[in-house]
Amino acid sequence: MARVVVNVALKPEILDPQGRAVQGALGRLGLTGVSDVRQGKQFIIDLDGALEGERAEVMQKLAGELLSNPVIEDFTLTVEN
């Protein structure tokens, strides 16, 4: 069994109003010195068997096209086989 973790975050140059709201809230609730907050998504995908060969290519492609929006988001993909 393989576990794939895909983290999706807005590209650095894209404004993140959710992150900005969290930054303000953290400050108001007593956390000092917060210089930036970015909010992203995390997908934890469990697969039967190992992720290799063609299936790894499909996973990589879908992480970039289904799980993230390549126009405004970057993703990282890590595999625990």
Added chain:
Amino acid sequence: MARVVVNVALKPEILDPQGRAVQGALGRLGLTGVSDVRQGKQFIIDLDGALEGERAEVMQKLAGELLSNPVIEDFTLTVEN
């Protein structure tokens, strides 16, 4: 400068309809053998200075009360000082 990464996910016993929808879509788009998908949130928080002492306690508290809903979600917090 410290970077804090807070990952928030639904507790295992809570149904995740978003994850279920992604699981279905991955299958339809050609990824075989997907046994489970969970969708969560990720917060990347940049702080001035190191996270230690009272500020670390405030961060831990807010991760559990502001960034996640303790009734239905679990969180993990990692710090890169």
